Amino acid sequence: MAALPVPWPSVKMAAVEKRRPLVAPAASFTDSTRPSVSRAVASTKSEEDFLRQVGVTAMLRAALLKVLEARPEEPISFLAHYFENMGLRSPANGGAGEPPGQLLLQQQRLGRALWHLRLAHHSQRAAFNNNVGVAYECLRASGRKKKPGLDGRTYSELLKRICRDGEAPEEVVAPLLRKIQCRDHEAVPLGVFRAGMLTCFVLLEFVARAGALYRLLEDPALATADRRMGQAVLDTLEGALQASDGAVAPARYLEAGSRLGPDSLALAMDRALVARRPSSPMTREEFLEKAAALFIAKVKPVR
Amino acid sequence: MLKLGSYPGQRMLSPERLALPDYDYLAQRHVLTYMEDAVCQLLENKEDISQYGIARFFTEYFNSVCQGTHILFREFSFIQATPHNRASFLRAFWRCFRTVGKNGDLLTMKEYHCLLQLLCPDFPLELTQKAARIVLMDDAMDCLMSFSDFLFAFQIQFYYSEFLESVAAIYQDLLSGKNPNTVIVPTSSSGQHRQRPAVGEASLPEGVEASLFSQCLENLCDRHKYSCPPPALVKEVLSNVQRLTFYGFLMALSKHHGINQALGALPDRGDLMHDPAMDEELERLVMRSRLHRTSRQHRATEPGAFGFQRRDKLEAPENMLSASAPTPYPYRWEPRE
Structure with a gap:
């Protein structure tokens, strides 16, 4: 319990953002009916300190900013996913031992980039572009120190992962991957990366809609x-x-x-x-x- | 199933949500209520976070909110704090106690209140009473009620509490001759109807005129900040009758399956007792106990003794059971009197 991790990229953002009273934790919510909140001022004070010390305040502020950026239809399940992902990444869960190998690191970075990409739907272009940028930085910072930059191999890997998670049949998306993939050793500029991600997500939605269309045409008995x-x-x-x-x-x-x-x-x-x-x-x-x-x-x- | 969320990537575009100011968006979806509650829970369970970490704690909290299990054994103020909490509570109550309905047991208001208090220790008696009044049409309050009658009346009363209070005020106004909309100028005779119709006045039926009531409620739905039933359905309920009483109206709301569907917490009345997984489990138990008993033959009770009465009589195991148990006498907790 010594050091609770707050490895959070957008904490920076939180600091930049104007401090709003609504982001502060429990104690300052006005219309609360919970007895624990309306306890003596002293204990409220110490609770506030406690929350700040263990990182809850910063964590919630970052989470709230993400919610506001992505404006999800279901903010509560969004938050559940958000914290789940954060828990998976924190060293407290599993990563505490020796430093992970290069391959594992690469996988972690891919996972993190994917997660950022999925935070906002591609139709919310501003939020999506922002997240694409963050994902790009995640992957780029990863490379060996001398050669910063995203290589084609990582980019292709990411595209494949998105398509696989999108549950689109492989033969359906393979032609797209052939078109928008880069060569393994090529450096991928942000513009290409963004276009690739967007195309990939739009195709997945297109395929999902096509699937829905097919279900309407389908004869349930014959499944064709x-x-x-x-x-x-x-x-x-x-x-x-x-x-x-x-x-x-x-x-x-x-x-x-x-x-x-x-x-x-x-x-x-x-x-x-x-x-x-x-x-x-x-x-x-x-x-x-x-x-x-x-x-x-x-x-x-x-x- | 109550599905609170799908994966963010799969949702459709909804410009209205994106156009709202930040604070309105958060308030509309009660984000801050849950965040605040999460923090309170965390402060009450500090030892958990030292063991599992904060992120894990929040993950579990928000997952339980999604699943609707977050309201179990919580205080009443929290249970009624959001529409989602109310729906979750209704669902939990139904799922926990539907065996009561299955057994065909009839309980009194006080007994239903005890069941509610098992899930929410400080559940106010007043609310249970109000729900019972709907079932019993404000009469003979110590009567027995079936589980489904109580459940659907309770649903309307609990979920639309604030709305029903406004409706009651409007009803009283109409009854006493005031028109809350002040559309119609009161005539000279209006003063005489301040009280309920006297005994001798047989010509004037009970209740208020449905069309006027409907107009008032339409206005109410427009400006009501709490949840109210879909206005079109309220109108439909009122368009079928000439006059009606307050409890007649609530009864009609509680029996309206469109309103139940719109609320989304409970299945249709016909499916209330339908739970294949639990039925299967019970059947297995019953079969096992039957084998056990026939081998010992020391009891007169037959397998039907568990007394779950199914609506889908066509299923084979049930037929087997009823064939072998011609006189099933249901197990009951006999309600007092």
């Missing part, structure tokens, strides 16, 4: 979908993605949106059904692979 249906949906998707390559961004989104609207999708599916040709089944893997291929075709390769 009708090929005509599947193909009709894929074609509509492709049409929407390729529709107006020349147009500027907002117009393109609008057009893609209208092409994917329920009416035009229904029309395409209806046409496919009316055709009444004998059809073969389409598996989930095939559907996902084809859907992902449409997305990946749009990704610019890094090399």
Whole structure:
């Protein structure tokens, strides 16, 4: 209990941030009904000191700042994950013995970078970019002292881990990895790193949505979908993605949106059904692979 | 299952949440309530943190909040502090005592209160009484109640406590002829209805007019800062009747399965006793005890003696049991009187 670790990157941030009364621990919350809080002032004082001494104050302040940055839908489970990760990393749990080997260190750094990357959803671009920056620093600082910088190998490893944890089938994401990976010995600049991470997360969400789409088409008894249906949906998707390559961004989104609207999708599916040709089944893997291929075709390769 | 959170990466975009000022966001999700409570718990369990570390302590605390087990055996002020705590408590109460319902036992208000106090030692009697009034329509308060009747009435009373208090005030105003909305100018006769209708006045039925009541409640839902049932469903409840009494209204709320679903703590009434895992476990025990008994043959009681009565009668083990036990007499704690 001698030294409780507060190995926290954003404690710095906390110090920079204006000190708000709300971040202070228990004693200063006004509307509390808990008896322990309303005890004598002296004990409150000593409790405050205790909390500061063992690092609770700093830890909670950092956690609160992370919550505010990421604005998660479910802040309580966010906090549970946050502290869980912190506990795994602290030397108090496991790491107390001899210094870990190089390989283990590398794994720890990857884990930490991954965790930062997942703190905010990619649609919250400011928070996400901020976390990408922190993750990049985590990985970069790791290298041998003489050659600071992130190498292609670590970057590729990270991409693979993200895809694996994203539960997307390997064959679905493999083409993307081929496109955005760097060579093992290459130095990866922050811009490439950020683009790679973002693409990877967006693809995973795309695949998850495609999976949901497939479930709607799926015949629960056979666990496959009708090929005509599947193909009709894929074609509509492709049409929407390729529709107006020349147009500027907002117009393109609008057009893609209208092409994917329920009416035009229904029309395409209806046409496919009316055709009444004998059809073969389409598996989930095939559907996902084809859907992902449409997305990946749009990704610019890094090399 | 009550699912408080999914993994951060999988959630959808919700611009409203992102647009709120910091403090509003934290208040809306009661982040500070839980952080504060976490610190209080930590101060009360200092020896735990020297053993496991602070991060581990907080991990377990926030995980238990997610799972809804954080309210067990806590003080009442905490249990009612947030909607999530209230829902968790309702769920815990249901899960702990549903065997009472399964056995078909009827208990009095005082007995239900004892059960509540097993989970929350300082649970106020007043609240249990109010819930019982809903079931018993404010009459014969020492009557026996079924578990599900009590549970759903208790749910409305406990979860929407503050809302119901406002509703009661509005109801009283309407009853005494005042219109809380002051939309309608009181006529000269309004003064005469200050008291409840006298015995002789048979022409005027009990309660208040539903449409007027509905209007008032709509306004209430708009400006109420505590949780209230979905306004559309409240309206639906009131649109089905001409007049109604306060307890009639609460009874209708408690029986409305849409309101129960929106609240999200308890399953539908029909599934209240449905718990396949526990049923299986009980069945195993019963089978074992049956084998044990037939080998010894020294007791008249049959396997049905545990008396859990299932709704899904079609399942094989149940048929086996009822075939072999034609006269199951349920095990009961006989409620006094």
